Amino acid sequence: xxxxxxxxxxxxxxxxxxxxxxxxxxxxxxxxxxxxxxxxxxxxxxxxxxxxxxxxxxxxxxxxxxxxxxxxxxxxxxxxxxxxxxxxxxxxxxxxxxxxxxxxxxxxxxxxxxxxxxxxxxxxxxxxxxxxxxxxxxxxxxxxxxxxxxxxxxxxxxxxxxxxxxxxxxxxxxxxxxxxxxxxxxxxxxxxxxxxxxxxxxxxxxxxxxxxxxxxxxxxxxxxxxxxxxxxxxxxxxxxxxxxxxxxxxxxxxxxxxxxxxxxxxxxxxxxxxxxxxxxxxxxxxxxxxxxxxxxxxxxxxxxxxxxxxxxxxxxxxxxxxxxxxxxxxxxxxxxxxxxxxxxxxxxxxxxxxxxxxxxxxxxxxxxxxxxxxxxxxxxxxxxxxxxxxxxxxxxxxxxxxxxxxxxxxxxxxxxxxxxxxxxxxxxxxxxxxxxxxxxxxxxxxxxxxxxxxxxxxxxxxxxxxxxxxxxxxxxxxxxxxxxxxxxxxxxxxxxxxxxxxxxxxxxxxxxxxxxxxxxxxxxxxxxxxxxxxxxxxxxxxxxxxxxxxxxxxxxxxxxxxxxxxxxxxxxxxxxxxxxxxxxxxxxxxxxxxxxxxxxxxxxxxxxxxxxxxxxxxxxxxxxxxxxxxxxxxxxxxxxxxxxxxxxxxxxxxxxxxxxxxxxxxxxxxxxxxxxxxxxxxxxxxxxxxxxxxxxxxxxxxxxxxxxxx
Amino acid sequence: xxxxxxxxxxxxxxxxxxxxxxxxxxxxxxxxxxxxxxxxxxxxxxxxxxxxxxxxxxxxxxxxxxxxxxxxxxxxxxxxxxxxxxxxxxxxxxxxxxxxxxxxxxxxxxxxxxxxxxxxxxxxxxxxxxxxxxxxxxxxxxxxxxxxxxxxxxxxxxxxxxxxxxxx
Ligand code: SF4
Ligand code: FES
Ligand code: FES
Numbered sequence: 001x002x003x004x005x006x007x008x009x010x011x012x013x014x015x016x017x018x019x020x021x022x023x024x025x026x027x028x029x030x031x032x033x034x035x036x037x038x039x040x041x042x043x044x045x046x047x048x049x050x051x052x053x054x055x056x057x058x059x060x061x062x063x064x065x066x067x068x069x070x071x072x073x074x075x076x077x078x079x080x081x082x083x084x085x086x087x088x089x090x091x092x093x094x095x096x097x098x099x100x101x102x103x104x105x106x107x108x109x110x111x112x113x114x115x116x117x118x119x120x121x122x123x124x125x126x127x128x129x130x131x132x133x134x135x136x137x138x139x140x141x142x143x144x145x146x147x148x149x150x151x152x153x154x155x156x157x158x159x160x161x162x163x164x165x166x167x168x169x170x171x172x173x174x175x176x177x178x179x180x181x182x183x184x185x186x187x188x189x190x191x192x193x194x195x196x197x198x199x200x201x202x203x204x205x206x207x208x209x210x211x212x213x214x215x216x217x218x219x220x221x222x223x224x225x226x227x228x229x230x231x232x233x234x235x236x237x238x239x240x241x242x243x244x245x246x247x248x249x250x251x252x253x254x255x256x257x258x259x260x261x262x263x264x265x266x267x268x269x270x271x272x273x274x275x276x277x278x279x280x281x282x283x284x285x286x287x288x289x290x291x292x293x294x295x296x297x298x299x300x301x302x303x304x305x306x307x308x309x310x311x312x313x314x315x316x317x318x319x320x321x322x323x324x325x326x327x328x329x330x331x332x333x334x335x336x337x338x339x340x341x342x343x344x345x346x347x348x349x350x351x352x353x354x355x356x357x358x359x360x361x362x363x364x365x366x367x368x369x370x371x372x373x374x375x376x377x378x379x380x381x382x383x384x385x386x387x388x389x390x391x392x393x394x395x396x397x398x399x400x401x402x403x404x405x406x407x408x409x410x411x412x413x414x415x416x417x418x419x420x421x422x423x424x425x426x427x428x429x430x431x432x433x434x435x436x437x438x439x440x441x442x443x444x445x446x447x448x449x450x451x452x453x454x455x456x457x458x459x460x461x462x463x464x465x466x467x468x469x470x471x472x473x474x475x476x477x478x479x480x481x482x483x484x485x486x487x488x489x490x491x492x493x494x495x496x497x498x499x500x501x502x503x504x505x506x507x508x509x510x511x512x513x514x515x516x517x518x519x520x521x522x523x524x525x526x527x528x529x530x531x532x533x534x535x536x537x538x539x540x541x542x543x544x545x546x547x548x549x550x551x552x553x554x555x556x557x558x559x560x561x562x563x564x565x566x567x568x569x570x571x572x573x574x575x576x577x578x579x580x581x582x583x584x585x586x587x588x589x590x591x592x593x594x595x596x597x598x599x600x601x602x603x604x605x606x607x608x609x610x611x612x613x614x615x616x617x618x619x620x621x622x623x624x625x626x627x628x629x630x631x632x633x634x635x636x637x638x639x640x641x642x643x644x645x646x647x648x649x650x651x652x653x654x655x656x657x658x659x660x661x662x663x664x665x666x667x668x669x670x671x672x673x674x675x676x677x678x679x680x681x682x683x684x685x686x687x688x689x690x691x692x693x694x695x696x697x698x699x700x701x702x703x704x705x706x707x708x709x710x
Numbered sequence: 711x712x713x714x715x716x717x718x719x720x721x722x723x724x725x726x727x728x729x730x731x732x733x734x735x736x737x738x739x740x741x742x743x744x745x746x747x748x749x750x751x752x753x754x755x756x757x758x759x760x761x762x763x764x765x766x767x768x769x770x771x772x773x774x775x776x777x778x779x780x781x782x783x784x785x786x787x788x789x790x791x792x793x794x795x796x797x798x799x800x801x802x803x804x805x806x807x808x809x810x811x812x813x814x815x816x817x818x819x820x821x822x823x824x825x826x827x828x829x830x831x832x833x834x835x836x837x838x839x840x841x842x843x844x845x846x847x848x849x850x851x852x853x854x855x856x857x858x859x860x861x862x863x864x865x866x867x868x869x870x871x872x873x874x875x876x877x878x
Contacts, residue, residue: 163777163779163780164779165779166779166780166782166783167783167787168782168783168786169786169787170786170787178779179764179778179779179782179786180764180778180782
């Protein structure tokens with residue numbers, strides 16, 4: 001630590017840190033445009049000039065390291081003159097069109113100009129003008145407003161790992177752009193909107209929707225992936241009009257994936273159902289809640305409880321999933337599942353308590369070796385991809401075994417594309433056995449006889465062995481593989497042999513929570529075994545149940561076997577859909593539609609992949625007549641005359657789950673079970689971009705991006 | 711498939727040019743191939759009749775294992791690289807401070823009159839391009855211009871006429 005003084009205030013600053021960091025820590029404001037704590041230092045805007053004792057000229061605070069005894073003045077005559085001068089230069093080419101600029105009211109340039117600039121411009125020559133640039137459906141590019149701080153360029157190179165924005169030309173002719181026109185491809189692209197200090201890069205879906213001062217900012221948690229990124233939701237009236245990241249260093253840092261940022265458009269989709277609806281003699285009728293709920297209960301009572309199947313999306317809250325399984329079990333039905341895309345359930349009895357990352361999200365970057373199995377990070381968990389990119393850039397050796405050539409934004413030691421991932425993993429396990437001389441587990445030798453260990457597989461094995469801190473992570477393409485149980489066995493074996501952490505990256509924002517809540521056919525809340533083993537999702541669809549209860553899902557798109565799902569729904573005698581949406585397909589097969597709130601309109605809890613419980617409040621009131629699903633499930637419980645459904649607040653539901661599941665262990669080890677065979681190759685069918693859940697599928701701008709990528 | 715695509719991009723570079731670029735690559739440490747980017751762009755520009763295309767820049771990126779954007783940045787930063795066709799002769803007139811004080815305005819005016827084109831334009835027959843450039847480091851002999859690899863110093867209208875007459 002060194003001792004410095006800023007504006008007379010004595011400060012202990014970290015050695016090697018810059019003056020601006022010390023000032024930020026001490027709460028002293030120094031204006032800046034190019035500096036950002038998560039990006040490299042460019043020192044090109046000069047807005048942060050300060051006076052330093054004994055220095056002849058003002059120095060940029062963002063690029064001046066602290067030294068012992070240093071005296072800094074941020075508001076001395078010299079500093080103020082320098083700041084004013086810089087401000088004047090920055091405004092020479094900047095249009096003074098704040099009234100028609102979308103950034104107005106939340107513009108760093110506007111704010112700094114107000115505090116540090118002059119009120120009258122001396123400049124009377126003409127200004128530089130640039131045509132707007134098309135960066136795709138998400139980001140508007142009014143490049144005339146750009147002040148060339150290069151934050152967006154550095155973000156691409158350093159954080160997103162996609163060098164697609166650059167500085168074209170030089171001097172007065174410099175422009176930020178892609179040179180060859182194309183939509184930005186990074187799945188973290190929206191972050192440049194936050195980074196851009198001016199109105200050059202703005203959110204296209206938010207254009208001209210509201211001024212900053214008309215918005216109310218509320219806290220929430222993003223529901224689309226297992227990271228559980230923290231978000232601020234911006235509300236105008238009763239409408240969600242924007243989502244931005246809420247800083248949480250342990251989870252999403254200052255970033256947010258495009259999916260989490262722009263999915264809110266789906267909340268305002270025309271597909272939203274606002275009134276309970278029942279089908280009477282093939283015709284849909286809008287009705288009141290009481291009628292609809294009674295109709296639902298009557299319909300379900302008509303079929304035996306064994307003939308009901310409950311399917312829930314892993315986007316549902318912990319409270320909703322808990323009440324759903326409680327209701328089903330109370331009425332004597334064990335057929336409940338949230339693993340919509342999974343196909344192999346054969347080892348579910350031995351599965352860990354919940355799919356856990358095996359570590360904290362922040363610890364990912366400390367890995368020096370990682371084996372990714374079936375993990376399409378760019379698509380499924382962009383923030384995990386970003387953390388692993390940091391690991392890779394600091395020397396971590398990351399390998400992948402995938403069913404298709406998934407793209408990553410970091411270098412990999414080995415990238416194996418295998419239509420039979422299992423065989424590939426067996427070879428890696430064999431390489432580990434060869435290397436360590438450890439005894440093979442029972443029957444493994446018979447299995448591995450048929451595989452030939454290649455150099456690449458040896459390399460992967462060595463990297464994991466050498467790693468002081470290493471992980472073996474199974475992504476959605478592994479979890480949904482037809483041979484998942486075998487993959488799990490071998491992946492866990494690989495982890496054991498190499499002293500790595502096995503981990504999972506399950507689908508949805510509450511995949512871990514669904515296991516804890518007991519939204520499973522074989523386990524109740526807290527992982528306790530179910531008294532009757534119900535049917536899993538595949539069995540429920542195959543055996544064509546008489547009735548289905550759907551929570552936040554459209555099985556004909558959400559399930560692995562979409563055809564079977566569509567058929568099962570159409571054939572069913574009675575289908576109740578608890579969902580914010582009613583598509584044509586749902587209208588065709590459902591009998592009762594109970595409009596329930598998406599995550600922004602209800603209180604609830606998501607459990608992320610670290611096992612972290614994140615509770616949130618509704619940020620807007622439920623749309624129309626729709627109601628939070630936990631309340632609807634509670635009333636259904638009452639109507640079925642079940643005990644224990646007298647909750648008044650969702651926090652009471654949460655308290656009950658805490659008692660049941662609060663102390664669930666975090667342990668991904670499983671007992672060894674040798675796969676019967678090497679299995680066979682299967683064709684991998686990649687899902688379309690931004691198709692993972694009902695909200696995202698209705699977010700227009702994200703859909704436009706998906707379209708442009710086809 | 712990816713490998714194939716890559717191969718196609720740098721295939722645009724002729725064997726001779728590759729050999730020449732390789733000489734430059736050899737001057738830098740093995741893992742810093744991209745240091746040869748300026749030389750590579752110059753070589754390809756000369757080979758392509760004085761200007762670079764996006765395809766050629768992509769080829770350089772591929773050949774030197776760089777991100778295309780990084781090559782575009784270099785190619786657009788230096789005024790010596792041309793990104794659209796130029797005349798057989800490129801007259802680069804310095805209009806920076808020393809030359810300006812010594813009469814570059816007149817030089818430009820005379821050239822415009824003689825050639826019938828403005829700055830940044832090319833004569834219809836594709837013979838000559840007129841270009842305004844910044845200081846070329848020959849201020850002692852200002853005003854000046856550069857044509858091809860040759861500096862022409864202490865320009866006067868007469869001297870310009872003489873130079874123009876000698877161009878093929
Ligand atoms: S577009 Fe915005 S972030 Fe990018 S350089 Fe310009 S002002 Fe900075
Ligand atoms: S913030 Fe220091 S120079 Fe830009
Ligand atoms: S100003 Fe023209 S050569 Fe220097």
